[in-house]
Amino acid sequence: MSDGEFGKPVILAVGDVLMVGDREKILRDAGLAVEHVADGAAALAFAQKPVPQVWLVGERLPDMEGVALLRALRERNLSHTALIALKNEGEPTANRVRGAYDFLIEPVSALKLVTALRNARERAMLHAAVEDLSPDMGPAGYFGFIGRSVAMRSVYRMMESVAASRATVFITGERGTGKIVCANAIHKAGPNAGAPFVCVDCTAVAQDKLDASIFGYAPELEIDTDFGPGGAIAKANGGTLFIREICALDLPLQEKILKFLQTGSHVPFGNSTDGQVPVNDVDVRVICDTDRDPMKEVTAGRFRQDLFYRLHVLPIHLPALRDRGGDAVEIAGRTLREAAAEAGKRFRTLTPEARAAIAAYDWPGNVRELHSVIHEAVAAHDGVSLSVDMLPSFLGGAIANETPESPQDAEKPGAAEDASASDMQTVADDPHEDEGPVLKVDIGITLADMERNFIEATIDACDGSLPRAAKMLGVSPSTLYRKRDSWTMGR
Structure with missing residues (x-):
């Protein structure tokens, strides 16, 4: 793998974290690229490589404590990284895992470890996406999406990256986050944008008709579906099959989906698999989604673990609007x-x-x-x-407690001085635009003062509420608290 190859971050195991059972084989079988270094010094040397990385760090290393390595990595402000700390049960947690994206308490099951690493890998890919966002994508949206937040710009880059592939995409997110829009966008951004895009909603089709709806049915059967005798797969031939809420499928149908993804062939409903030649003359890209937490479904036994691994090759998680x-x-x-x-x-x-x-x-x-x-x-x-x-x-x-400034307030003694001290003035809204109030900045103000005044003005507009101001600025409240603390200490 070449350094900097987007979408294939290296998982670096530090110390003896893989020397438990068959962990290394399990990770490789799950499609995770794993490298290993013996101690913290070797890990820090590896950190010079410009590839997106996921770090799996044990509690104790031959030459330092695991927490010391985490601290050293954070001090380097490495981009494209996600750090996972493995800890022994019974060890204190609050200070030992500071700086880690996630932490796992030993003993850790293979499923939990693989899932944590996959999630961390997705995070590393999204962070890489923010810095590598295509300039021709535009700042405000992507194929029907609206929004220029960092979270969504990351999603746009992920969508653009996976669109060129024919691999299966698994979209997750709460209801109403735009999973249908996402699937459509991936199809439209791909090489077969003019081919069919066929959607099967597993919650809207009767359970006894799902098999025939997806895979078609034997000629002698008369089944009323929206997709005809060939099923949705045949209807989507050359294009994209979008399976909505795949976690709603029963286990036997999940197994049939898995075999189709593995072999590219399928047997229509009503045909016996014994002596029946499977249908294999279709070329379909599969995209799935779910509103549910797929890991909880796997743990509860309602969703096949092998199907989850097969679908989770190209995962996209849509953030909630909040x-x-x-x-x-x-x-x-x-x-x-x-x-x-x-x-x-x-x-x-x-x-x-x-x-x-x-x-x-x-x-x-x-x-x-x-x-x-x-x-x-x-x-x-x-x-x-x-x-x-x-x-x-x-x-x-x-x-309810916020009221716009009245003309009398603007004429109060000292109002002009207050505006001058803030170095900013609010200009009336343009009735033809929806960009909010415009702020005019005095020439000569430093960048640091401009940032401080802009943040303070936003907090004032939100009646002193830092959480609401953080929402408007697109940052976390903790960021505003830290900045305010630094301004106080700097006085």
Whole structure:
């Protein structure tokens, strides 16, 4: 493997962490590329390589403590890394695993170890994606997605990377996060974009018709499905078969899916496998998704472990809307203009209070819920700007204590001095754009002061709430707390 080859990070095992049972063989059989070094010094030398890496570090190494190695790696601010610490049961946890992406307490099962490493590998790939985002993709979205947050830019890069492949993709994420949009985008970005894209929803098709719907059925049978006698596989020939909620399949049908993925052939429903020549003249790319936690399904015995490993070659996890920074406001603005155009309404923008309410809400139903809220508001109201009182009360309540500055407040003694001291001024909203208030920065201000003033202005706009300000800025609240602490200590 060449250094820097995207999508194939090396898993580096440090010390004797693989010297338990057949761990090394298990990892390799699961498709994980593993390298091994004996001690911390060799690990730090390996860290000079520019490949995405996952580190598996034991509690104690021949030349240092495992926590010392984790600290040394963090001090180097290495990119494209995910660190996993293996700890012995009974050891203190709080300080021993600081700096690790994940930690596992021995004894660790093979399934848990493989899953942790796969998740860490995906994280390393996503971090690499942020720095390698294609310039022609644009900052605001990708094939129907809207949003420019770091989390989504990582997903866009992953989607672009896997689109060129014909390998199976497994999409996970909460309901409403856009898994159908993701599958469509991968298909449209791939080499067979003009070929069929066929979706089978395993929760919408009767269980006794799923086999015939996917694989087709014997000619002598008369089964009413949406995909004809050849099934969805035949209908998707040359293109993409999207299996929605694959965890809803029963175990026998999961086994049939696994065999199809392994061999490329299948036997239609109603045909005996004994002496029956399988159908193998189809060329189909398979994409699957699930709203469930697939690992919990495997542990509960409801989902085949071997199928999980086979599907998890190219995993994509879609973040919840609450984890996407300011994307909610951007999605709301775009949805508002589209819904208004469809309904013949005048809406162009969201008021600042409406934007603040949308940014502050957690959106448990994700993008789907946001779309519904905006469409309902457009149907019930009209105007140039959508105000917070036009939104459901549960949104207005999030900023019930926030009121816009009154003209009298602006004329209070000292108001001009306060504006000058902040080095920034708020400019009136453009009624034709939905980008929020514009901030004008005085020439000569340092970059550090500009950042501080911008953050403080955002916190003030959120009535002093750091969590809400963090949502609007697209960072974690801990980042704002750390910056404020550093400003205090620097006085």
